[in-house]
Amino acid sequence: MLHCENVRPDLSAYLDRELPRWKMQLIRWHLYQCPRCSHEMALLQQTDEILHWLPVRAVESDLAHRILQRAEAENRKGVPIWKHSTSTVTRFRYLLRQKALASAFAICLLIGLGITLTQSVMKPKPAAEPEVRVVQVDLIQEQPARGYILY
Amino acid sequence: MRVSDEELMLRCRHGDTSAFELLVARYKDAILNFAYRMIHDYHRAEDVTQETFLRVFRNADHYKPSAKFKNWLYLIAANLCKNELRRCQRHQQTSLDAMMAENTDAWPRSLTVSTNLPDHLYEKKEQQRLIEQALTRLPENQRLALIMVTYQGLRYDEIADVLNCSVSAVKSLIHRARQGLRGWLVQSGIRGSTNASL
Numbered sequence: 001m002l003h004c005e006n007v008r009p010d011l012s013a014y015l016d017r018e019l020p021r022w023k024m025q026l027i028r029w030h031l032y033q034c035p036r037c038s039h040e041m042a043l044l045q046q047t048d049e050i051l052h053w054l055p056v057r058a059v060e061s062d063l064a065h066r067i068l069q070r071a072e073a074e075n076r077k078g079v080p081i082w083k084h085s086t087s088t089v090t091r092f093r094y095l096l097r098q099k100a101l102a103s104a105f106a107i108c109l110l111i112g113l114g115i116t117l118t119q120s121v122m123k124p125k126p127a128a129e130p131e132v133r134v135v136q137v138d139l140i141q142e143q144p145a146r147g148y149i150l151y
Numbered sequence: 152m153r154v155s156d157e158e159l160m161l162r163c164r165h166g167d168t169s170a171f172e173l174l175v176a177r178y179k180d181a182i183l184n185f186a187y188r189m190i191h192d193y194h195r196a197e198d199v200t201q202e203t204f205l206r207v208f209r210n211a212d213h214y215k216p217s218a219k220f221k222n223w224l225y226l227i228a229a230n231l232c233k234n235e236l237r238r239c240q241r242h243q244q245t246s247l248d249a250m251m252a253e254n255t256d257a258w259p260r261s262l263t264v265s266t267n268l269p270d271h272l273y274e275k276k277e278q279q280r281l282i283e284q285a286l287t288r289l290p291e292n293q294r295l296a297l298i299m300v301t302y303q304g305l306r307y308d309e310i311a312d313v314l315n316c317s318v319s320a321v322k323s324l325i326h327r328a329r330q331g332l333r334g335w336l337v338q339s340g341i342r343g344s345t346n347a348s349l
């Protein structure tokens with residue numbers, strides 16, 4: 001058995017048929033028995049009915065066309081011209097420009113590579129480090145025979 | 152057989168513009184009406200709609216097929232609406248007169264009454280203005296949730312996905328929004344045909 005305080009918050013959902021079937025049946029039964037909740041329900045129904053008095057706004061016939069035109073324009077901004085241009089000359093010029101740019105890039109790359117290679121070939125070899133020899137010096141020298149002078 | 156939105160989005164990722172065209176055709180009305188309910192200005196709502204679809208187009212590469220396309224679309228639209236509302240608040244551009252002027256040409260489509268009496272028309276217009284005014288008084292998230300459930304027909308779990316919150320939070324947001332709105336409508340003296348007094 002449902003109480004009014006449990007039913008009231010669900011009345012809008014009941015009106016929109018957004019409750020599970022078992023709950024719908026319970027509320028329906030409660031509304032049948034409770035005049036206060038039944039009145040509350042009638043008020044919600046009336047509010048909903050009044051809301052439907054507002055007319056549906058007619059859409060201007062060219063709205064879809066304008067949307068599609070704008071979308072097309074946006075599409076052209078992002079897509080390479082040769083994909084959508086109908087003019088052969090434009091497409092050819094575009095491709096030519098693209099090829100010229102690619103060739104210039106390749107030439108720059110080759111020049112850079114050449115310079116790097118030339119520099120690496122022409123670079124003089126670093127002088128060999130002097131060889132360090134460890135020479136053992138014999139510090140023990142023969143002492144000359146000393147003579148003793150006797151007086 | 153209807154191709155799913157997610158499949159169309161995948162095709163869009165691979166540069167199929169006809170798939171994007173189909174998505175625009177499917178959702179442009181819904182997104183425009185959603186933005187219009189949030190902003191109450193047709194031209195700004197149209198700008199938001201255009202920007203929403205352009206963002207979808209731009210970010211097609213980042214779209215994950217596991218995410219539901221509709222939720223993703225509404226998330227973008229909701230964020231743009233929020234930004235637009237904040238920008239409007241900053242520049243104080245919202246004017247009730249402009250809102251009324253905006254709505255004038257939309258009225259004849261909505262009339263379900265059998266009579267075209269000027270008094271009746273005036274009364275309906277006034278009621279519509281008051282409802283819109285009451286909607287604008289709701290907090291941003293409550294308004295978003297209420298609009299998505301009432302006019303866009305989104306389920307609570309979808310709204311939770313868009314608003315990045317739990318389903319119970321959405322339930323609470325919508326309930327509070329309806330209660331808040333009822334308060335404003337009582338003050339404005341608007342009554343529906345249901346047998347209950349506001």
